[in-house]
Amino acid sequence: MLFGLLQFVDLVLNLIIFIIIAQVIVSWLLAFNILNMSNQFVAMVANALFQITDPLLRPIRQFVPNFGGLDISPIILFLVIYFIRLVILYPLMAQVRFG
Numbered sequence: 001m002l003f004g005l006l007q008f009v010d011l012v013l014n015l016i017i018f019i020i021i022a023q024v025i026v027s028w029l030l031a032f033n034i035l036n037m038s039n040q041f042v043a044m045v046a047n048a049l050f051q052i053t054d055p056l057l058r059p060i061r062q063f064v065p066n067f068g069g070l071d072i073s074p075i076i077l078f079l080v081i082y083f084i085r086l087v088i089l090y091p092l093m094a095q096v097r098f099g
Contacts, residue, residue, distance in 0.1 A: 006093045020074050023049040
């Protein structure tokens with residue numbers, strides 16, 4: 001039971017990583033005018049990704065200095081997620097599974 005819960009937490013962390021990657025790619029495409037926000041579908045997807053990722057990235061952005069348009073908060077969030085997975089989650093999963 002606990003192992004299944006830990007696997008679910010790992011799945012959620014994996015999903016967060018993919019959503020952040022999608023948000024970063026969309027923001028780059030918008031910045032280089034490859035995608036246009038006047039397209040309703042693009043605007044809907046971009047706003048949905050922003051609303052999902054902004055609560056996770058906003059606290060990091062408060063502490064990270066401005067690098068002139070370069071947002072490194074997704075990179076910091078990736079490092080935090082991988083730290084949680086490697087230091088906390090995977091050892092717990094091994095301990096629960098192999099006793």
